[in-house]
Amino acid sequence: MPKTILYARVSTADQTLSHQKAQAEKAGFVIDEVVSDHGVSGVSSVLSDRPEGKRLYDKLREGDVLVVRWVDRLGRNYQDVTDTIREFMRRGVVVRTVINNMTFDGATRDPMQEAVRDALIAFMAASAQAQAEATKEAQRAGIDAAKANPRKYRGKKPSYDGDTLAVVVEMLGQGAGASSVAKQTGLSRQTVLRIKEDPAAAQAALERWAS
Structure with missing residues (x-):
């Protein structure tokens, strides 16, 4: 079965x-x-x-x-x-x-359906690689910020973890609206909008609280 x-x-x-x-x-x-x-x-x-x-x-x-x-x-x-x-x-x-x-x-x-399917696979795979590169860049920015300000107040603890942050960035990158992303992830719409505005800062916040 x-x-x-x-x-x-x-x-x-x-x-x-x-x-x-x-x-x-x-x-x-x-x-x-x-x-x-x-x-x-x-x-x-x-x-x-x-x-x-x-x-x-x-x-x-x-x-x-x-x-x-x-x-x-x-x-x-x-x-x-x-x-x-x-x-x-x-x-x-x-x-x-x-x-x-x-x-x-x-x-x-059907060759047309195959072409559409394969194009979609290629697009999603390319998005995965692009997101990985963007996440690495955000992590580097967070580490650099932490090194530059080792005693800086960490601010409010993020309401998301690394996995949820990745989902938010992925969905936003695919054109999903803030309200839809908030409903999917359980975050507030304001939090989603802050991540959308500055994903590097969102990643940096996680880095600060991980230290």
């Missing part, structure tokens, strides 16, 4: 497996099994090289559904993400995302 498997990549202490699973269930997914990698970067490691990523390749069968919060859980490199999704589609696995409820499968044989 086909299974619905959630794959979660938890790369920092701010991200949690339970948060990603809760998001998937809230979106209506009935998860049969969870496979997760902890403390693994999507920038420096491809899915097939991660401990549980390897197991995922062995577990998935034709007709199974692979659920991920977004494609950045599979990787943060354009080529890696596109190769991974296409490999799963060739195997008859359906890949679905929690954010925006996207579905990718290899069932269609």
